[in-house]
Amino acid sequence: MDKKKSVLAIGTLLLATAVFSETGFATSGNDDYKAIIQTPSTQIPSASRYGFFNVQLNPGQTETLPVDLTNLSDHPITIDIKKGVAGTSSMGSVVYTTQKWPAARFNHWQANISDGINLPTDKVTIQPGETSTYKATLTMPEKAITGQIAGGLSFTEENQHHSAAASGKGLALNNTFIYEIAVVAQNNLNPITPKMTIDNVQAENTAGQTAFSVDLKNVSPTFANTVTVDADITGPNGVHYRNKQKMMQFAPNTSINWQVWANGKKVPAGEYKVKVDAYWGKDAAGTYSDADETKFKYHTSYVQQTHISDERAKNLADKDGLAKLKQGLAPIYKVLIAAVLLLVLLGLWFFLVKRREVTLEWLDENNQVVSRESVKASRVRHYDVDLSDNQQVVNADQGKIKLKDRTLIVDGRVHVIYIQTLAR
Structure with missing residues (x-):
């Protein structure tokens, strides 16, 4: 079994409640709890380092599946426990407990491992900072099996509120974590060729x-x-x-x-x-x-x-609703696309090409207007004014004024520019 699949992550957008819920192996520093298995003596050697149960048992043999549940929060928490049989999702991933499978999704089935998993209780309450060992048991079918049977245990904290508060009218992000621990069992380790x-x-x-x-x-x-x-x-x-x-x-x-x-x-x-x-x-x-x-x-x-x-x-x-949607909305899409393109082009023309009138006023050393001139300029079509050594630009938006080698470059972003002549 691919060890990376032993703990699954599933995300579901709940539009009705405007909440984003994500299930998976809870690893965030804000999680209230963690679940870690105690490796049983029947764990096969190749799976001894992994965080799921993979045991070798005789027909009819029972094994305890201990899981340490630790409360990392500062308040009591209640954890719900479920069991399930491993199936394959339509996207081609193994789901161990969080889905109910129709019988048609299985073929040449030897046994439902979930029938052999016993849960002593379906929920447990843990005090702050404490660890509680939950002990499910697995009893193998009385009849010998070939290869593997698979299922899992899931642990979900009740009333999770790991939410990022939304600003304004936006969605709130609520992460709901589920520990899903695979349970795989076999009678022997004889190799099986997957078909x-x-x-x-x-x-x-x-x-x-x-x-x-x-x-x-x-x-x-x-x-x-x-x-x-x-x-x-x-x-x-x-x-x-x-x-x-x-x-x-x-x-x-x-x-x-x-x-x-x-x-x-x-x-x-x-x-x-x-x-x-x-x-x-x-x-x-x-x-x-x-x-x-x-x-x-x-x-x-x-x-x-x-x-x-x-x-x-x-x-x-x-x-085919999608085909009807595409056919029915195709003309509307074209009109909308054309309208958007037109607006974009108009916007570009307005901000970049359209020339605006700018008034140039020359002032003497006493700030008296001695001359006035109206010019037109845009961001791509400038109007340049050569300044003498004793002239300076004053009382204008300096962030929109560009000077280069004593040349004032007017690009239409201001309405009035004052140019003062200083006393020599």
């Missing part, structure tokens, strides 16, 4: 958008790591859809529907050629190379000709 399959690709409407849905499955009782999936779909009249995603990870015996989005493009009726390649087990000495010449140990491909009927194409188009 991925691509079972089907079909056009469908997902979340109001048209996509080609690819059924990706890890059919092995072990983790499939560093997975790259590359899909290329061509259709009638030169239509082309492509998606590639790297560094995915699949939990044991889990599957996902991975999408090649049409992104609002029309999916016409006709014949389509679908080609999907999956690579996993990144290894510099691997046998297989993807399009970027990255080496992998394992590879599978899927090539299919599929037909989309006129009725199916119409049904997809009718339900």
Whole structure:
């Protein structure tokens, strides 16, 4: 298992409450608590240094999973505890406890590890500065298993208020931290070769958008790591859809529907050629190379000709909200873009090119006006005035006056400039 995936971070924007909530491994100096495992004697040697449970147990054997919960704050806190089974998100990452998975997301499943995890209580209150050891237990299935089963424990402080107060009417930033600790178990350490399959690709409407849905499955009782999936779909009249995603990870015996989005493009009726390649087990000495010449140990491909009927194409188009939005707003977008460009050009002309009238007034040593002249100048079209050695600029905005080698450069940013002649 990829150790970097043992603690997950998930961010969710809660528009209804105008709060940004982020879950993950709590490491900020402002956190109220921390959760650290006590390594059990059944922990496999290769995972002894990592912050998650990876144990080797006999069928039916029970092991305690101790976690030290420390209150770092100056007030009592209550921590909620949950358990879960590891699944694979639609984005290709392993989630251990924070999601309820439908049964269809698992295949060739040996056992639900969550059924064997016992929580003595679902919450615990800890006093300031104290450490409480929470002791969940894991009981292995009575029947021997092949490879691994995986799940996890999560620890969440109630009523977290790590908020950055918003100014004015802006959003408040509220960080909600969850410690999610993986629990992986096996009966033995016999090596298992991870196996991925691509079972089907079909056009469908997902979340109001048209996509080609690819059924990706890890059919092995072990983790499939560093997975790259590359899909290329061509259709009638030169239509082309492509998606590639790297560094995915699949939990044991889990599957996902991975999408090649049409992104609002029309999916016409006709014949389509679908080609999907999956690579996993990144290894510099691997046998297989993807399009970027990255080496992998394992590879599978899927090539299919599929037909989309006129009725199916119409049904997809009718339900594609993004395509309708693009089509309906396209003229408005063009008008808005043209208007913005016009405003920008007018602004540039007004501030840079448009010449403004500037009055030059010459004063004697007693500040009496002896001469007056009106000139026009802009930021790009200057008006230069040569000054004698006994002349100086006074009573004008000095930040907008430029003198160079006794030459006054007028650029239209001031209305009146006074030039005084000093007594000799």
